[in-house]
Amino acid sequence: MSTFAVFGMTADVALAEARKTTKTTRPNPKPNSPPLELSVGEWNLAVRERADKIMRGEKVRQLSQMFDAPQYAEQFIELMRKQCVCRDLKIRAKAALADAKGKPIINAKTKAPKVGWIDYQSDATKAA
Structure with missing residues (x-):
């Protein structure tokens, strides 16, 4: 049963996300005018800034x-x-989610415990 995965962020993933979310237009300073198109160079600069963010x-x-x-x-x-350049690399495990008191969170519709990703701590990490 596959239950572990690595979560984090890499420069490549950030760049791909920035390409998807960066607009190709900018607001026009003139009121009631259509937005202005960005040139390829301006858009690439905006994408790099967004990826850095x-x-x-x-x-x-x-x-x-x-x-x-x-x-x-x-x-x-x-x-x-x-x-590659990366940050916040963590191992997470798929498990039943629990509230602050340790009781499992129950899905109201299915009456089954909710399953999600939780941070995994190895035995070496727990001992330290």
Whole structure:
């Protein structure tokens, strides 16, 4: 059962997200006028600025496929750190979600416990 994955942010993922979300127009300073189109150079500059902002932020994405064991996720993290610019790489496990008191959160519609991603701490991390 695959239950572990690596979450974080890399420069490539940030750049791809910035390309999707950066607009190709800017507001026109004249009132009641259509927006102005950005040139390719202006748009590329806006994309790079947005990607830098994403890299400085806190948002993370799932970077890996799901793994059967946490050691495979740890190997993936080691490779990512060697190959590219990245931040906040963490292993998360798929598990039943619990509230602050430790009781499982129940889905009102299905009456089953909600399942989601939680931060995984290895035995070495717990001991430290």
